[in-house]
Amino acid sequence: MTPQELSEKARQLVAGGAVLLDVRTPQEFQEGHPEPARNIPVQELPRRLAEVGPPGTRVVVYCAAGGRSAQAAQLLHANGFLDVFDLKSVKNW
Numbered sequence: 001m002t003p004q005e006l007s008e009k010a011r012q013l014v015a016g017g018a019v020l021l022d023v024r025t026p027q028e029f030q031e032g033h034p035e036p037a038r039n040i041p042v043q044e045l046p047r048r049l050a051e052v053g054p055p056g057t058r059v060v061v062y063c064a065a066g067g068r069s070a071q072a073a074q075l076l077h078a079n080g081f082l083d084v085f086d087l088k089s090v091k092n093w
Helices: 003-015 026-030 067-078
Strands: 019-022 059-063 084-089
Touching (some): 003 019, 003 059
16 A cells, blocks of 8 residues: 555544554654554553453554554454554554
């Protein structure tokens, strides 16, 4: 998908009720993020899954470049979040 296609898909999902999850550090999050985003750093995600929602919650996940969001997407899938869209980079928003 092109960055524009990623953006359109992510925005549609969030408009439809998906959780927008920023897995960057709190410092990166404070430097700028899309308005509806929740910040749970990827290293804290295993113990903070309940903050995302119950298993089955639709999630759009992103980080700075795509590495941490891919890791978070795998973790979410493994814990029952089967509808996860990896936006990759916040720049794609």
